[in-house]
Amino acid sequence: MRQFLEITPSFSIPMDEIEFSYSRSSGPGGQNVNKVSSKAQLRWNLAGSNLPEDARSRFAELYPSYLTEKGEVVLAGQRFRDAPKNRDDCLEKLVRMLQVALRRPKKRIPTKPTPGSVRRRLESKAKQSAKKELRRPPGSEG
DSSP: OOSEEEEETTEEEEGGGEEEEEEOOOSSOGGGGGTOOOEEEEEEESTTSOOOHHHHHHHHHHOGGGBOTTSEEEEEEOSSSSHHHHHHHHHHHHHHHHHHHHSOOOOOOOOOOOHHHHHHHHHHHHHHHHHHHHHSOTTOOO
């Protein structure tokens, strides 16, 4: 059993911060689905974690439906027919979500249009204006 869940080479979560519970899965599966608790539910306290503050706020902004009012992340896994695979599925989901939240968005650098593009835009506008001017009846103003 691993002790840490590695998110990136520089960030990992202690496994003892993550809680799992198991329940009966929904959907197809025949009689087996009614007697085996194979659905895994992961709970992790985001508010009390060592996640950097900027990444924590990005996570909350990106995934509000996975957070409780107490600041816990709740994920469920029921794709597979056995509990250990569903448990690993929940961990993979958490890793993917945290990797996205830890990635800082690139700062946008505003650029100016090139002189050539300004010239082409103004020429196009003048051409369009001249075309519409020809459609007007002679002697009309405005």
